[in-house]
Amino acid sequence: MVKAVVLGAAGGIGQPLSLLLKTNPSITELSLYDIVNTPGVAADLSHIDTPAKVAGYLPPDDGLKKALTGADIVIIPAGVPRKPGMTRDDLFKINAGIVRDLAKGIAEAAPKAFVLVISNPVNSTVPIVAEVFKKAGVFDPKKIFGVTTLDVVRASTFVSEVLGDLSLAPKVTVPVVGGHSGVTIVPLLSQSSHPLPSGFSQENLDKLVNRIQFGGDEVVKAKDGAGSATLSMAYAGADFAYKIICAAKGEKGIVAPTYVNLAADKEGGDALKKEIGRDLEYFSAPVELGTEGVAKINTLGKITAHEANLIKAAVPELATNIEKGVSFIESSKL
């Protein structure tokens, strides 16, 4: 029995994500919460002939609490998306408060659930969830994840395009580490399961790295004011949620990059901090998932001098983003 909850379920990501979760036969209960429209989305999805029992909730009558009670996994795509010209950090003003209040609800109604944060800016919203949980006395660093899977999905796709064969995309794996915004997104292309063509120039490598780092902007620009990535994000979010569920059920050897509190695995986290040369509290690293969430944080391993420079460039911005999330909760009345 697995109960999955989507907070922000009526939105651009929320709806297709809920659809994909409904088609996942290992989910037996699917609970949809938003400030609008969830009864309709839930009624629609409930006609699909898969096992999950679907229910929609709105804020009145303790809707958040009802949606969350008994949750095994909570996925949060609630909040506003970017428009052209905005950075993810520009979303902090609105999304920080939304994520804080939802985290408070989770800490009260489902403190043991796995929490997957999609809402941007992820580099700051994950610390926000963690700080709310700390204040509530229910913090378990193994169970809170920033979803960076879309960066991994993009890297697989763009590398397979470079290789001239999109049919390779599902098999190409590239660890993408750091965080989830601009230069904090660091693809370790030297560790790609499918190496880049021999003679691939530095100029082309720079272009490829830049495309992975700013893939979100590519979509924001193409949507021209109508929001940011929703369908590819729903795919990525459902994929990561499925990995968490499989690992929770005891499947071994599932490793995925995700943005976590490095205290989740002290030994691995400390080794990673040494590698990156800074005592960051959060970082997206390849994480081995287990029955309790984070089982092991892997280090970056062998990287090139160019990749080391990308990490160096990512670290100060990450530190600022983390601090911003932490101090937001320090100064919030909960």
Ligand SMILES: NC(=O)C1=CN([C@@H]2O[C@H](COP(=O)(O)OP(=O)(O)OC[C@H]3O[C@@H](n4cnc5c(N)ncnc54)[C@H](O)[C@@H]3O)[C@@H](O)[C@H]2O)C=CC1
């Ligand atoms: N982690 C990642 O890789 C990605 C993250 N995102 C982020 O995901 C978030 C959502 O994006 P979209 O779905 O495109 O936006 P959207 O505006 O289409 O949907 C957001 C939904 O959140 C709901 N919402 C607002 N306040 C809420 C509250 N207090 N409680 C519950 N629901 C609430 C809205 O009613 C709306 O249905 C944005 O912050 C966006 O930047 C988007 C793409 C990728």
Ligand SMILES: O=C([O-])CC(=O)C(=O)O
């Ligand atoms: O770019 C955005 O604002 C949405 C996002 O995080 C992404 O697509 O990676």
